[in-house]
Amino acid sequence: MVATEQLNATLVRVTFGGAGFAQFEDRPETDKYVKLKFTAPDSLPVTRTYTVRRVDHDARTIDIDFVIHGDEGLAGPWAAGARPGDRLTMIGPGGGYRPDPAADWHLFLGDAAGLPAIAAALDVLPQDAVGHAFIEVDTDAAIIPVETPEGVEIEWVVNSAHDADALAVVLAQFEWPAGAPQVFAHGERESMKALRPVLFEQHGLDRGHVSLSGYWARGRTEDRFQAEKREPIGQIL
Numbered sequence: 001m002v003a004t005e006q007l008n009a010t011l012v013r014v015t016f017g018g019a020g021f022a023q024f025e026d027r028p029e030t031d032k033y034v035k036l037k038f039t040a041p042d043s044l045p046v047t048r049t050y051t052v053r054r055v056d057h058d059a060r061t062i063d064i065d066f067v068i069h070g071d072e073g074l075a076g077p078w079a080a081g082a083r084p085g086d087r088l089t090m091i092g093p094g095g096g097y098r099p100d101p102a103a104d105w106h107l108f109l110g111d112a113a114g115l116p117a118i119a120a121a122l123d124v125l126p127q128d129a130v131g132h133a134f135i136e137v138d139t140d141a142a143i144i145p146v147e148t149p150e151g152v153e154i155e156w157v158v159n160s161a162h163d164a165d166a167l168a169v170v171l172a173q174f175e176w177p178a179g180a181p182q183v184f185a186h187g188e189r190e191s192m193k194a195l196r197p198v199l200f201e202q203h204g205l206d207r208g209h210v211s212l213s214g215y216w217a218r219g220r221t222e223d224r225f226q227a228e229k230r231e232p233i234g235q236i237l
């Protein structure tokens, strides 16, 4: 990696570059993600999944924004201490969503881990796009400036108590613009599950217009979180 930038106390942008960039095959999706390999002293390499926030083809660099969530885990602590010259194995990218310019309006929901993918989508929206983004954060200090087209509003939902239904409560009270939204909702698993009744029962959305998934789960390492996708607790759609 070539640089780090502390975006706030709990978010660090790591810029990757160097000879490895030649093997990176970019994709059109805005939620493109890579698998990063970490080694703990007592285990085989461990995988962690991160969004590619931005690719700069001129500078031949890739930005990834890491949430610093304390001392637990591998990726968060690695990013907190990363220095230029550190090396990491990156696999991918994959991807599944890009905003549809034909959508009547856009609805984004997420937390600090989902923000890089939301911000990447906001970057490619046409200037006349209409939409609303709800971003959940632990504290006011976690709020960062995010560029949006004029018709897209960002609403920060401060949820220091970590209530799983905080986003769902705000969404249920939101007065929806006319027309059908394209929805991109990614963040903590239980908070994403809490959105289902609002999206599918209260508003009767078609699943085909909704990209909804957990990016992590409270109290679980990513290994456990990924394994639970095969169990009822881990299933969202």
Ligand SMILES: Cc1cc2nc3c(=O)[nH]c(=O)nc-3n(C[C@H](O)[C@H](O)[C@H](O)COP(=O)(O)OP(=O)(O)OC[C@H]3O[C@@H](n4cnc5c(N)ncnc54)[C@H](O)[C@@H]3O)c2cc1C
Residues within 6 Å of the ligand: 033, 048, 049, 050, 051, 052, 064, 065, 066, 067, 068, 069, 072, 073, 074, 075, 076, 077, 112, 113, 114, 116, 117, 214, 215, 216, 217, 218, 219, 220, 221, 222, 223
């Ligand atoms: C497609 C995809 C894209 C993602 N993109 C990003 C991204 O761009 N930036 C980003 O920061 N994360 C992103 N994530 C989430 C990231 O993969 C997880 O947060 C991962 O668990 C972090 O690994 P770790 O080694 O730091 O912690 P782990 O070892 O996995 O977990 C250790 C402990 O920390 C907790 N924890 C993990 N993540 C968080 C968090 N965000 N906030 C609070 N507690 C947490 C866990 O519940 C666990 O108790 C993405 C996930 C997916 C599936």
